[in-house]
Amino acid sequence: MVVQRRNTTQRTEILHVLRGTDEFITAQDLHAALRTGGSGIGLATVYRALQDMAGAGDLDTVRKDSGEVLYRQCADSRHHHHLVCRHCGRTEEVEAPNVEKWARSVAADHGFVDLDHELELFGLCPQCADERTAARNDAAQPGAAG
Numbered sequence: 001m002v003v004q005r006r007n008t009t010q011r012t013e014i015l016h017v018l019r020g021t022d023e024f025i026t027a028q029d030l031h032a033a034l035r036t037g038g039s040g041i042g043l044a045t046v047y048r049a050l051q052d053m054a055g056a057g058d059l060d061t062v063r064k065d066s067g068e069v070l071y072r073q074c075a076d077s078r079h080h081h082h083l084v085c086r087h088c089g090r091t092e093e094v095e096a097p098n099v100e101k102w103a104r105s106v107a108a109d110h111g112f113v114d115l116d117h118e119l120e121l122f123g124l125c126p127q128c129a130d131e132r133t134a135a136r137n138d139a140a141q142p143g144a145a146g
């Protein structure tokens, strides 16, 4: 049996994994998930496909402080922004009408057209914030260490 692995097949595999997650994930995470699912796809192929799809606007990307790029296929194809938990990767899609208004007005002030922008907010989701508070409280207990 001859198995033809064309570009489109690999993209279908990648999109399948992305549709199954609500979080932004790295190319490595995606590659690991594909391998777990029995795919023989290579990491370099995953990187290239993700970059192509992001460039075509099929995927959303965010860049962490470390420079690592995370990918997600968003439910909403319209322009929107993200709140991303830097600890667990949980993502909320948010609209920012004030930001859009400000962007248009500041561009108009300077005569800029064909405007584009990206804005992602990184923080701790309520669950991770709770866990951090709990961990700090434990550490603050005298004699807790040991």
Ligand SMILES: [Zn+2]
Binding pocket: 060, 074, 075, 076, 080, 081, 082, 093
């Ligand atoms: Zn999104």
Ligand SMILES: [Zn+2]
Binding pocket: 085, 086, 087, 088, 089, 090, 124, 125, 126, 127, 128, 129
């Ligand atoms: Zn979190």
Ligand SMILES: [Zn+2]
Binding pocket: 079, 080, 081, 096, 099, 100, 117, 119
């Ligand atoms: Zn915006």
